[in-house]
Amino acid sequence: MALDSKIPQGEMDKKWEDYKAHVKLVNPANKRKLEVIVIGTGLAGASAAASLGEMGYKVKTFCFQDSPRRAHSIAAQGGINAAKNYQNDGDSVFRLFYDTVKGGDYRSREANVHRLAEVSAAIIDQCVAQGVPFAREYGGLLSNRSFGGVQVQRTFYAAGQTGQQLLLGAYSALERQVALGNITQYSRHEMLDIVMIDGKARGIIARNLITGELERHFGHAVLLCSGGYGNVFYLSTNAMGSNVTAAWKAHKHGAYFGNPCFTQIHPTCIPVSGDHQSKLTLMSESLRNDGRIWVPKVKDDNRKAKDIPEAERDYYLERRYPAFGNLVPRDVASRAAKERCDAGYGVGTTKMAVYLDFASAIKRYGKIEAGKPGNEQADEAGIIALGKEVVKEKYGNLFEMYEKITGENPYETPMRIYPAVHYTMGGLWVDYELQTSVNGLYALGEANFSDHGANRLGASALMQGLADGYFVIPYTLGNYLADDIRTETIPTTHPAFEASEKAVSDRINKLMSIGGTQSVESFHKRLGKIMWGKCGMARNAQGLQEAIQEIQELRKEFWSDLKIPGEINELNPELDKAGRVADFLELGELMCIDALHRNESCGGHFREESQTEEGEAKRDDSNFSFVSAWEYKGDSNWELHKEALEFEIVKPTQRSYK
Amino acid sequence: MEHYNMNLTLKVWKQKNSQSKGSFETYKVNDISSEMSFLEMFDVLNEQLVHDGKEPIAFDHDCREGICGACSMYIDGQPHGPWQQNTTCQLHMRAFKDGDTIVVEPWRSSAFPVIKDLIVDRTAFDRIIQAGGYISVNTGNAQDANNLPIKKQDADDAFSAAACIGCGACVAACKNGSAMLFVSAKVSQLALLPQGQPERETRVLNMVTQMDKEGFGNCTNTYACEAECPKGISVANIARMNKEYLKAGLNTKE
Ligand SMILES: Cc1cc2nc3c(=O)[nH]c(=O)nc-3n(C[C@H](O)[C@H](O)[C@H](O)COP(=O)(O)OP(=O)(O)OC[C@H]3O[C@@H](n4cnc5c(N)ncnc54)[C@H](O)[C@@H]3O)c2cc1C
Ligand code: FES
Numbered sequence: 001m002a003l004d005s006k007i008p009q010g011e012m013d014k015k016w017e018d019y020k021a022h023v024k025l026v027n028p029a030n031k032r033k034l035e036v037i038v039i040g041t042g043l044a045g046a047s048a049a050a051s052l053g054e055m056g057y058k059v060k061t062f063c064f065q066d067s068p069r070r071a072h073s074i075a076a077q078g079g080i081n082a083a084k085n086y087q088n089d090g091d092s093v094f095r096l097f098y099d100t101v102k103g104g105d106y107r108s109r110e111a112n113v114h115r116l117a118e119v120s121a122a123i124i125d126q127c128v129a130q131g132v133p134f135a136r137e138y139g140g141l142l143s144n145r146s147f148g149g150v151q152v153q154r155t156f157y158a159a160g161q162t163g164q165q166l167l168l169g170a171y172s173a174l175e176r177q178v179a180l181g182n183i184t185q186y187s188r189h190e191m192l193d194i195v196m197i198d199g200k201a202r203g204i205i206a207r208n209l210i211t212g213e214l215e216r217h218f219g220h221a222v223l224l225c226s227g228g229y230g231n232v233f234y235l236s237t238n239a240m241g242s243n244v245t246a247a248w249k250a251h252k253h254g255a256y257f258g259n260p261c262f263t264q265i266h267p268t269c270i271p272v273s274g275d276h277q278s279k280l281t282l283m284s285e286s287l288r289n290d291g292r293i294w295v296p297k298v299k300d301d302n303r304k305a306k307d308i309p310e311a312e313r314d315y316y317l318e319r320r321y322p323a324f325g326n327l328v329p330r331d332v333a334s335r336a337a338k339e340r341c342d343a344g345y346g347v348g349t350t351k352m353a354v355y356l357d358f359a360s361a362i363k364r365y366g367k368i369e370a371g372k373p374g375n376e377q378a379d380e381a382g383i384i385a386l387g388k389e390v391v392k393e394k395y396g397n398l399f400e401m402y403e404k405i406t407g408e409n410p411y412e413t414p415m416r417i418y419p420a421v422h423y424t425m426g427g428l429w430v431d432y433e434l435q436t437s438v439n440g441l442y443a444l445g446e447a448n449f450s451d452h453g454a455n456r457l458g459a460s461a462l463m464q465g466l467a468d469g470y471f472v473i474p475y476t477l478g479n480y481l482a483d484d485i486r487t488e489t490i491p492t493t494h495p496a497f498e499a500s501e502k503a504v505s506d507r508i509n510k511l512m513s514i515g516g517t518q519s520v521e522s523f524h525k526r527l528g529k530i531m532w533g534k535c536g537m538a539r540n541a542q543g544l545q546e547a548i549q550e551i552q553e554l555r556k557e558f559w560s561d562l563k564i565p566g567e568i569n570e571l572n573p574e575l576d577k578a579g580r581v582a583d584f585l586e587l588g589e590l591m592c593i594d595a596l597h598r599n600e601s602c603g604g605h606f607r608e609e610s611q612t613e614e615g616e617a618k619r620d621d622s623n624f625s626f627v628s629a630w631e632y633k634g635d636s637n638w639e640l641h642k643e644a645l646e647f648e649i650v651k652p653t654q655r656s657y658k
Numbered sequence: 659m660e661h662y663n664m665n666l667t668l669k670v671w672k673q674k675n676s677q678s679k680g681s682f683e684t685y686k687v688n689d690i691s692s693e694m695s696f697l698e699m700f701d702v703l704n705e706q707l708v709h710d711g712k713e714p715i716a717f718d719h720d721c722r723e724g725i726c727g728a729c730s731m732y733i734d735g736q737p738h739g740p741w742q743q744n745t746t747c748q749l750h751m752r753a754f755k756d757g758d759t760i761v762v763e764p765w766r767s768s769a770f771p772v773i774k775d776l777i778v779d780r781t782a783f784d785r786i787i788q789a790g791g792y793i794s795v796n797t798g799n800a801q802d803a804n805n806l807p808i809k810k811q812d813a814d815d816a817f818s819a820a821a822c823i824g825c826g827a828c829v830a831a832c833k834n835g836s837a838m839l840f841v842s843a844k845v846s847q848l849a850l851l852p853q854g855q856p857e858r859e860t861r862v863l864n865m866v867t868q869m870d871k872e873g874f875g876n877c878t879n880t881y882a883c884e885a886e887c888p889k890g891i892s893v894a895n896i897a898r899m900n901k902e903y904l905k906a907g908l909n910t911k912e
Contacts, residue, residue: 051797066718066777067784069824070726086804122800129800131793131853133817140807158817164725165820172792179788187781210773239720273693278701279722401724404741404748405695470797519708521701565713570675571774573716574708 003256003629003643006431007111012649013093016115019432023475024482031056034481035489037204037219039191039246041068043163043462044445045225046170047469053177055474057481060217061174061183062206064190064241064576069171072227072239073465076163077284077398079145079155080462082120087144091152093117098650100460103149103329104425104453105603105619106652107259109627109645111432112450119471120463124156126470130169134158146289147458149329149657155459160284160397166462170469189215190576191246194222194253194441195500201253201441202490203497205504209576212569214501216492220484221440221477224250225469228424228446230263232584232591233536234528236421237269237282243580244587247428247447255436256629256641258429258449260587261595264456264604265537266422267333270405270415271353280420281405283356284398285458288326290361290391291415293317293337295354299344305355305414316340320614324657331455331604331617332657334419338537339615341418348416357414362387419537423461425452425604426594429629429643433476434468437629440480444468449627454603511578512568516561520578523558527551527581527588535592540608544596548589552636555585590630590638597640600624612654621652662692664756668703670715671763673772676779680772682761692752696739697722697729699751716775722747724888727823730830731776732763737827737886745825745888765830769837769873780826782872783840789868790861791844793853812850819847821889828883828891834875839883841869842899843891849902859906866903 008015026034034057038049041063049061063071083096096117101108124142128134134156135143144153158165177183188209195203195216203218226246230236251257268283268291294313301308316336318325328336337354340346347353366387370378378386388411392399399410406416428436428443430450435442445465452460534547558581566572601610601617602624610618627643665688673680687703694702697719704714720728729746733739739749754760762776770778820843828839845862848854854861877896884893 047797054796065720065726065728066780067824069784070720070728072721072726074726074823075721075723084803122798125800125803126795126797128803128806129793129795129853131816131848131851133813133820133847133851134803135817136808136810136813138810140809140813141804158820161725161821164823165817168820172787173795173797175784175787176792176794178784185784187784239726240722241720274691276691276694276698276702278695278698281723401748404724404744404750407750407752474797519705521705521708563708565708565711571716571777574714 003437003641004431005109005643006433007109008432012110012114015111016118020475023479026478026482026485028056030485032058034058034220034484035060035218036477037217037222038062038225039204039223040071040225040227040445040447041171041174042071042073042225042227042445043167043170043465044447044469045071045223046167046174047466048223048225048444048473049183050170050173050177051470051474052477053180053182056182059177059183060186060219062186062189062191064188064209066187068174068185068187069168071167072242073163073167073462075239076462077160077282078286079147079157079162079459080123080166081147081154081457081459082124082156082463083117083154084121084124086142087153089152091154095152096120096154099150100451100457101453101650102655103455103457105455105617105655106453106621106625106647106650107602107627107645108451108453110647110649115472116451116464116467119467122471123463123466127166127169130173132158132165132169134165145286146327147285148288148327148333149324149457155286157286160286160395163462166466170466191249192504192579193249193500195496196253197490197494197496200439203492205501210571212567212572214504216497216501218490218492220481220487221442223442223444223473224428224447225444226447228427229584229587230421230424232527232588233421233531234524235272235277235280235532237266237280240279243583245580245583247443248583248587250428250436250438250441251632253438254631255438255441255443256429256631257426257590258627258629259426259454259594260591260630261535261598261605262425262454262603263421264330264423264425265334265419267330267337267419268356268417269420269422270402271348271350271418281401282420282422283402283415283417285330287356287395287398290394291326291356291358292360293326293354293356295340295345295347305347305357314345321657328657329455329457334537335606337419353416353418355414356417358391358410359414362391362411365390421532423456425449425454425456429627433479434473435476435480442473442477444473454605508568508575508579511562511575511582512564514559514562514564516563518561518563520562520564520574520581523554523562524581524584526554527585530554531588531591535595538606538608539595541596544592547592548596551585551589551592558582558585589636593638594628594630598624598628619652625652662756663689664692664751664754664758666690666754667759669759669761670776672715672775674774676771676773690751692750694751695722695747696733696749696751697747716777718777719747724748725823727825730765730778730825730827732765732830734761737765737830738888743888743890765826767829767835767874769835770826770829782874783824783826785872786837786841786865786868787844790857790864793848794857806852808852816847816850819843819850819891819895822891823889825888827886827888829874831882831886832875833880833882834878836877836883837869837872837874838877838896838899839887839891839893841865842895845899845902846895849898858902859909862899862902862906863910
């Protein structure tokens with residue numbers, strides 16, 4: 001099938017307006033007859049479901065947690081971007097668009113990114129109307145801060161709990177629709193297959209995770225809002241349950257996978273402490289507003305941070321990138337940390353960490369506070385105390401989290417941080433309408449590949465998830481369903497449902513009957529080691545080829561020596577996890593194939609063979625200015641389709657943050 | 659931080675499903691590092707159980723960062739264990755020492771029936787939110803956000819109430835199994851904000867009615883909920899809700 005991205009004609013800043021003006025509509029009486037399935041209740045799923053419910057569609061939502069409110073979006077910390085220009089610092093829709101295309105290292109689709117920037121302001125309005133308690137100034141207006149890769153302050157936040165507050169807003173809108181009878185909500189349910197009828201997605205098979213029963217659900221359309229797949233690396237900042245299963249099932253039914261190798265490694269996470277580690281904890285990018293990153297100037301310096309004098313510290317980001325300093329984009333900051341540690345300048349017991357230091361911010365804020373009436377008496381210690389208060393107000397919960405995990409007090413000693421897997425820019429390929437290459441099957445939020453190119457800017461995932469759910473899908477879905485108003489609800493006794501349920505059931509039985517000796521967890525860990533070592537922060541052809549081989553072998557071993565205790569027809573977390581790891585074992589291979597094929601560096605994808613003299617990522621626009629969309633053709637077999645990227649407005653150049 | 663290893667005895671509630679009667683089982687785990695989180699210690703135990711051909715212990719968890727509200731263990735007589743303002747997933751093993759015996763149970767409350775082992779059914783909380791824990795504004799109906807200035811203090815107070823993670827520790831901590839802290843946190847957040855005014859009265863009445871319907875107990879002001887809340891949600895919210903409820907009751911009777 002040829003790829004049609006369905007980008008509307010016309011000027012960049014008119015495309016979405018025009019699209020909305022001419023899109024097909026579904027009248028209210030027909031909406032009531034149309035059923036929509038939404039997989040996932042994170043920002044993307046909850047906002048989509050609530051909006052569609054409000055419009056009058058009959059919606060069903062699914063999530064594997066015990067409540068929609070616990071979707072992984074809840075964990076987002078730092079903030080959400082919007083081109084409001086409330087700070088009068090020169091922000092605009094154009095700048096947000098420009099920053100995002102550049103930040104993505106010219107591997108995203110301009111038309112989608114422009115639309116994202118256009119709707120960003122309305123997201124903030126909507127959330128405030130729902131009662132989301134964003135941070136405010138004394139005058140009662142909204143407060144902003146900066147994130148990496150930009151020179152304006154456009155990030156809205158609620159302390160270090162922005163995702164929580166946004167999700168609770170969307171969740172409340174969702175629950176309101178449940179109360180009104182427009183949405184039926186299924187928690188502790190996992191989607192395990194898409195049901196295809198006449199070439200269209202027409203429903204799903206879901207497993208009730210409490211009873212183990214398989215259920216059939218019909219929908220005129222299916223929306224996948226199932227999040228990212230960073231857990232393929234085993235260790236990541238994602239929640240333990242985050243997985244690729246929903247997207248992978250769709251992939252096997254013909255949905256192309258876009259740019260699977262584009263992974264974001266976040267520069268500031270708490271370093272690995274030992275083999276027992278089950279996940280990694282993010283320290284929000286917002287900390288780089290005030291924290292300064294450094295390592296000692298000499299190798300293997302074993303002194304404590306506070307014993308290393310100023311002149312013997314290397315603030316390497318400020319040194320290498322004076323224009324953006326500590327606020328360079330994530331891919332750049334992560335690689336720079338790795339470079340220092342690999343060269344022997346790392347700190348801490350493992351030497352795989354750098355410092356994130358708040359001492360100068362504490363002093364700076366303390367002095368400002370001391371200048372305010374009533375504080376004139378403050379001496380040196382008093383100034384520090386005042387400064388700590390300010391820092392606490394801004395980042396208190398993050399500092400507490402750090403202390404709980406490490407036992408160290410970051411107000412006194414600098415944090416130790418290291419990059420970790422955080423986000424996946426890749427995902428299901430979608431067109432401008434967020435439809436995958438399967439008719440009637442849509443992907444929203446982190447589950448799609450759409451807006452972030454090869455590197456996502458901080459605070460843009462929340463924006464994208466809510467843009468997709470609140471402001472894009474309500475229009476684009478209607479354009480599809482308008483032609484479907486004559487399709488009656490298809491009974492789930494239809495042979496396609498039967499066949500699909502049988503396939504799911506066979507696979508579960510197969511997993512349970514392996515009867516081997518090794519746990520799911522142990523396989524997942526081994527897969528993670530391969531992925532991190534060979535398809536992580538730096539990649540090369542030889543390593544990727546080895547990884548493909550190793551993953552294939554590991555997958556064989558999995559299917560012959562896996563051990564799952566318990567039964568099928570009961571709550572069985574080991575079985576749930578086995579299904580997810582089985583899918584990761586296939587996805588991992590595709591990621592390596594994609595990374596091997598993309599013989600250039602761009603954004604978070606760093607091929608060692610392709611770098612500038614200063615060690616920066618070197619793109620190859622003449623050969624790789626396209627989206628890789630992979631079609632599943634059977635075991636270890638994929639066909640590559642290319643969506644050429646055309647840049648009308650933001651002309652690709654070597655990205656520079658110097 | 660000095661690290662150390664420890665050997666522990668665990669007494670954990672095992673219950674096959676909601677119908678069966680549960681009981682405590684005793685397990686030994688060795689060489690647990692003080693750097694591990696409490697749930698990582700459970701991972702080690704579960705790996706050991708799978709290896710020995712036994713059923714692992716089922717427990718709820720997801721973010722492991724103290725924000726999703728999934729984890730819910732009653733550890734040595736306290737919801738979320740010995741640390742103040744902390745979730746189970748953020749509890750670290752340096753809270754324990756070599757040779758300790760640790761008792762782990764699920765949340766206990768008739769409104770939270772046990773599903774399996776340490777997992778309980780908290781869908782009652784969703785239904786309470788459905789009864790009114792929202793502002794009725796459809797997508798696309800909002801004015802510019804800065805057209806509505808909100809006093810910083812009100813915004814901050816609303817945020818403090820909204821920080822509730824819905825874990826249910828308050829219910830588990832309360833001898834009456836009351837959900838007042840949870841419900842009052844949502845009622846307060848929305849009552850403090852101008853956006854919440856139009857539905858202020860119906861909200862509190864409907865949410866309280868639903869709370870009672872779900873079988874949560876009465877509040878007798880023991881404040882155990884506040885003491886055990888991982889997010890430090892204040893009982894001042896309960897006082898505010900009581901006032902809101904009285905006022906709403908009077909107004910609707912008129
Ligand atoms: C620690 C952390 C901090 C972050 N901070 C920020 C930030 O400050 N700003 C920012 O912009 N971004 C941030 N991000 C990224 C951002 O949070 C995510 O990209 C975004 O929330 C994803 O939302 P989503 O709706 O696409 O998916 P999710 O929130 O991941 O939701 C996925 C949903 O799908 C469901 N699901 C998945 N598979 C199935 C299945 N098979 N069957 C049924 N249901 C299923 C889940 O139950 C869940 O409801 C952060 C990410 C992390 C990890
Ligand atoms: S696992 Fe999310 S709060 Fe503990």
